[in-house]
Amino acid sequence: MSVPNRKSPESLQDRLEQVTYLLHKYDPVEGQVQDDHDDAPVSVELSLHEQNLNELQLKLEELHPADVAYILESLPLEERLAIWQLVKSDRDGDILLEVSDAVRETLIADMDSHELIAAANNLDADELADLAPDLPRDVVRELMDTLDAQQRERLKSALSYADDQVGALMDFDMVTIRDDVSLEVVSRYLRRFEMLPDHTDKLFVVDNEGRLKGVLPIKKLLVSSPDALVADVMADDPVIFDPQDDAGVAAQAFERYDLVSAPVVDAKGTLYGRLTIDQMVDYIREESEAEVLAAAGLREEEDIFASVWKSVRNRWAWLAINLCTALIASRVIGLFEGSIEKLVALAALMPIVAGIGGNSGNQTITMIVRGIATGQVQVAHGRRLLRKEAGVALINGVFWGGVLSLVAYLLYGHIALSIVLMAAMVLNMLLAALMGVFIPLCRMRLGRDPALGSSVLITAITDSGGFFIFLGLATLFLL
Amino acid sequence: MSVPNRKSPESLQDRLEQVTYLLHKYDPVEGQVQDDHDDAPVSVELSLHEQNLNELQLKLEELHPADVAYILESLPLEERLAIWQLVKSDRDGDILLEVSDAVRETLIADMDSHELIAAANNLDADELADLAPDLPRDVVRELMDTLDAQQRERLKSALSYADDQVGALMDFDMVTIRDDVSLEVVSRYLRRFEMLPDHTDKLFVVDNEGRLKGVLPIKKLLVSSPDALVADVMADDPVIFDPQDDAGVAAQAFERYDLVSAPVVDAKGTLYGRLTIDQMVDYIREESEAEVLAAAGLREEEDIFASVWKSVRNRWAWLAINLCTALIASRVIGLFEGSIEKLVALAALMPIVAGIGGNSGNQTITMIVRGIATGQVQVAHGRRLLRKEAGVALINGVFWGGVLSLVAYLLYGHIALSIVLMAAMVLNMLLAALMGVFIPLCRMRLGRDPALGSSVLITAITDSGGFFIFLGLATLFLL
Numbered sequence: 001m002s003v004p005n006r007k008s009p010e011s012l013q014d015r016l017e018q019v020t021y022l023l024h025k026y027d028p029v030e031g032q033v034q035d036d037h038d039d040a041p042v043s044v045e046l047s048l049h050e051q052n053l054n055e056l057q058l059k060l061e062e063l064h065p066a067d068v069a070y071i072l073e074s075l076p077l078e079e080r081l082a083i084w085q086l087v088k089s090d091r092d093g094d095i096l097l098e099v100s101d102a103v104r105e106t107l108i109a110d111m112d113s114h115e116l117i118a119a120a121n122n123l124d125a126d127e128l129a130d131l132a133p134d135l136p137r138d139v140v141r142e143l144m145d146t147l148d149a150q151q152r153e154r155l156k157s158a159l160s161y162a163d164d165q166v167g168a169l170m171d172f173d174m175v176t177i178r179d180d181v182s183l184e185v186v187s188r189y190l191r192r193f194e195m196l197p198d199h200t201d202k203l204f205v206v207d208n209e210g211r212l213k214g215v216l217p218i219k220k221l222l223v224s225s226p227d228a229l230v231a232d233v234m235a236d237d238p239v240i241f242d243p244q245d246d247a248g249v250a251a252q253a254f255e256r257y258d259l260v261s262a263p264v265v266d267a268k269g270t271l272y273g274r275l276t277i278d279q280m281v282d283y284i285r286e287e288s289e290a291e292v293l294a295a296a297g298l299r300e301e302e303d304i305f306a307s308v309w310k311s312v313r314n315r316w317a318w319l320a321i322n323l324c325t326a327l328i329a330s331r332v333i334g335l336f337e338g339s340i341e342k343l344v345a346l347a348a349l350m351p352i353v354a355g356i357g358g359n360s361g362n363q364t365i366t367m368i369v370r371g372i373a374t375g376q377v378q379v380a381h382g383r384r385l386l387r388k389e390a391g392v393a394l395i396n397g398v399f400w401g402g403v404l405s406l407v408a409y410l411l412y413g414h415i416a417l418s419i420v421l422m423a424a425m426v427l428n429m430l431l432a433a434l435m436g437v438f439i440p441l442c443r444m445r446l447g448r449d450p451a452l453g454s455s456v457l458i459t460a461i462t463d464s465g466g467f468f469i470f471l472g473l474a475t476l477f478l479l
Numbered sequence: 480m481s482v483p484n485r486k487s488p489e490s491l492q493d494r495l496e497q498v499t500y501l502l503h504k505y506d507p508v509e510g511q512v513q514d515d516h517d518d519a520p521v522s523v524e525l526s527l528h529e530q531n532l533n534e535l536q537l538k539l540e541e542l543h544p545a546d547v548a549y550i551l552e553s554l555p556l557e558e559r560l561a562i563w564q565l566v567k568s569d570r571d572g573d574i575l576l577e578v579s580d581a582v583r584e585t586l587i588a589d590m591d592s593h594e595l596i597a598a599a600n601n602l603d604a605d606e607l608a609d610l611a612p613d614l615p616r617d618v619v620r621e622l623m624d625t626l627d628a629q630q631r632e633r634l635k636s637a638l639s640y641a642d643d644q645v646g647a648l649m650d651f652d653m654v655t656i657r658d659d660v661s662l663e664v665v666s667r668y669l670r671r672f673e674m675l676p677d678h679t680d681k682l683f684v685v686d687n688e689g690r691l692k693g694v695l696p697i698k699k700l701l702v703s704s705p706d707a708l709v710a711d712v713m714a715d716d717p718v719i720f721d722p723q724d725d726a727g728v729a730a731q732a733f734e735r736y737d738l739v740s741a742p743v744v745d746a747k748g749t750l751y752g753r754l755t756i757d758q759m760v761d762y763i764r765e766e767s768e769a770e771v772l773a774a775a776g777l778r779e780e781e782d783i784f785a786s787v788w789k790s791v792r793n794r795w796a797w798l799a800i801n802l803c804t805a806l807i808a809s810r811v812i813g814l815f816e817g818s819i820e821k822l823v824a825l826a827a828l829m830p831i832v833a834g835i836g837g838n839s840g841n842q843t844i845t846m847i848v849r850g851i852a853t854g855q856v857q858v859a860h861g862r863r864l865l866r867k868e869a870g871v872a873l874i875n876g877v878f879w880g881g882v883l884s885l886v887a888y889l890l891y892g893h894i895a896l897s898i899v900l901m902a903a904m905v906l907n908m909l910l911a912a913l914m915g916v917f918i919p920l921c922r923m924r925l926g927r928d929p930a931l932g933s934s935v936l937i938t939a940i941t942d943s944g945g946f947f948i949f950l951g952l953a954t955l956f957l958l
């Protein structure tokens with residue numbers, strides 16, 4: 001028997017290196033031969049190259065689709081497509097499902113409609129629904145025609161839900177049983193399957209009309225007496241979802257109740273589909289990546305080997321917003337050009353006031369947004385949170401403001417300037433605390449997403465606000 | 480039979496509201512009666528209050544430990560502790576495992592060592608290991624004494640691993656079988672269990688010395704003939720982990736290969752423990768939260784109802800770093816105070832140069848750090864990535880720099896100033912691109928975490944760099 005295999009990142013890296021090595025070993029295009037055959041005639045090189053490609057093809061066949069996807073994502077475009085050509089066409093569909101959206105685009109662009117239809121042919125309706133938005137329209141239409149009525153119905157229904165709804169993430173691989181049979185009968189029924197669907201940790205108990213009556217956990221089936229009736233053993237209050245439910249909420253429920261699979265049931269109680277933990281894990285990962293990317297001003301996940309133009313498109317929107325806010329801050333400073341001319345130290349000190357306000361405001365708003373996302377912050381808590389955040393801002397402002405105004409005094413020897421600096425820091429941090437609580441709570445009340453662009457918004461406020469407070473105070477008291 | 484229950488966030492909110500309502504309905508402390516009994520004598524109020532608490536206690540008993548944890552996290556300290564008192568002590572342990580670290584601290588602080596030991600008594604060794612770091616030392620020592628030898632050994636071994644190692648996340652709930660028996664025998668063996676451990680989707684096949692020989696997926700057990708031998712049906716190349724493996728890598732493997740459980744095996748091949756998807760999901764969630772919090776300059780997850788002092792402690796470190804970088808930027812501006820005095824428009828325009836560089840640099844560094852985390856960016860790609868990022872920076876710099884310098888020209892009517900502004904923006908964005916690629920790749924080469932503080936670092940560079948480039952160019956060419 002073979003030794004159990006450890007799938008560590010090193011082994012993935014190894015495989016990636018093997019693949020690129022084989023791909024380039026006798027590179028006939030550039031004629032660069034990387035080992036001791038460099039005196040061989042070109043024809044030999046070519047056949048050696050072919051031999052290598054065969055070896056490479058065998059290697060790729062051994063790999064899990066997710067591993068092939070990883071290799072494709074890690075290669076620059078030309079090498080990626082060379083590997084993609086070598087993948088057996090019956091695996092194309094599974095691999096397209098595993099790669100990131102950006103890389104999937106490059107792979108699909110390289111395939112003609114014939115290849116695309118062949119790739120899609122091995123997929124289930126729910127998998128097709130994941131792929132369909134990226135496929136050319138005529139391919140989707142042609143695919144629809146090849147499906148049987150049930151599959152077509154399922155594909156249509158899966159496509160009718162938004163990306164972040166349960167209906168878009170569920171599959172249809174339910175194993176259903178009746179409640180009036182014995183576990184012995186259930187066991188015999190299961191043995192008639194070639195293979196049970198992945199993540200089958202419970203069987204779904206339905207009545208004649210397909211309405212869900214409960215679930216029979218496999219682990220109960222295994223420990224209970226074969227003579228017991230399903231109705232006596234099943235759990236009749238499972239966690240269920242509606243296809244319209246928010247996927248994030250479903251993911252939280254999977255996390256909270258440690259679920260592996262759960263039935264999706266429509267308003268009438270009819271069993272409609274199934275959610276599984278692997279889809280939830282992917283969803284959680286994608287959401288958290290989107291959050292990190294959005295925080296840095298990237299619209300979506302980027303193929304790291306994307307063309308310059310694609311990257312520019314992915315990034316320009318946030319740069320534009322950032323420029324607008326910077327322009328506003330610049331105009332605020334412009335209001336006080338006269339003051340700066342008279343006391344140029346103001347120009348050097350003002351970024352400090354803006355910076356500490358931005359940092360402090362981001363801390364507050366991140367915490368509030370997170371609390372709203374988990375449902376632990378409600379509008380009713382507004383006043384209490386405001387008191388707390390104002391307290392934190394006051395303490396930090398007085399302490400760090402004190403340190404900084406001491407430094408400013410040592411640099412400029414101007415005691416009134418130091419006092420104005422300290423006052424401006426405290427006030428800007430209070431502004432940051434106020435807005436950090438106020439903005440997300442308001443947005444929640446208005447039914448908007450409190451997270452969207454929160455960092456940009458709070459930074460814009462604390463920049464312009466910080467410049468205004470500091471330069472305004474200085475103009476009032478120093479000049 | 481009961482209707483299947485939908486666990487939506489609304490239902491959780493409802494329960495939270497019911498709980499707070501019952502808690503306060505006849506609040507004897509403040510004497511505020513919230514319904515029509517306000518003419519009842521105090522003694523009646525008190526007994527009514529007691530009745531409510533009983534009702535509340537029954538309600539809490541019906542709830543899943545994760546839901547009780549949610550309610551505790553959502554309540555301010557005094558109400559949280561009032562509810563905590565009502566929870567049956569045999570559920571304390573499970574609930575402590577579910578709450579966030581910050582809230583767990585407040586609950587443990589409220590318990591004496593007798594209560595803590597009672598709470599911990601219902602837990603397995605791996606669960607105890609999760610709790611132990613938060614418990615007082617003498618409680619841990621006393622707990623150790625109550626454990627049998629095997630449990631003590633397991634607890635010690637689980638405690639010997641770092642938080643982000645597989646050994647700290649695994650449990651010991653493996654169901655093991657031999658490979659020379661028939662599936663019929665396996666089924667009979669399983670029926671002797673009262674209950675199978677959660678997330679048992681495969682049985683672990685071991686030899687006499689406890690070495691792992693393979694796994695028997697439950698779904699194969701269910702569809703195969705009862706007469707077949709385990710050895711013929713089992714998978715002999717399962718994905719396995721070493722207790723020293725990085726938990727993040729394990730989480731990625733669970734995601735990639737859609738695992739529900741996986742054996743943990745030591746260097747000699749001996750079965751040592753088990754990883755399950757629920758632990759991995761928690762790990763993924765915690766990691767992504769830590770990332771978001773760190774990006775905003777929060778050291779750790781904060782109890783939203785924490786005291787002001789606790790919050791100050793959680794936030795001051797990043798504020799201090801931020802102040803240092805702001806001070807450096809301020810000193811760079813200080814170098815050019817003479818220039819600003821002569822041309823005060825420089826003061827108003829300089830934050831624009833710094834801001835766009837920071838935004839652009841954050842986009843680059845986020846993408847590179849993410850690529851490194853997934854293993855898709857290697858040091859060897861440095862030159863290619865640099866070329867691409869420089870290209871993006873050049874295009875964005877020329878375009879947005881062009882727009883901005885036009886605005887500056889309209890505002891100040893100073894053509895040379897506009898040209899300097901544009902040049903400074905392009906140069907600062909190129910600096911941002913260079914550093915955005917260079918810093919994480921260098922850190923990776925040195926074996927450091929490329930993500931840590933990357934945003935603070937790049938912003939510090941583009942701030943000081945932006946001021947220096949803009950004011951320096953202006954001093955050279957305009958004055």
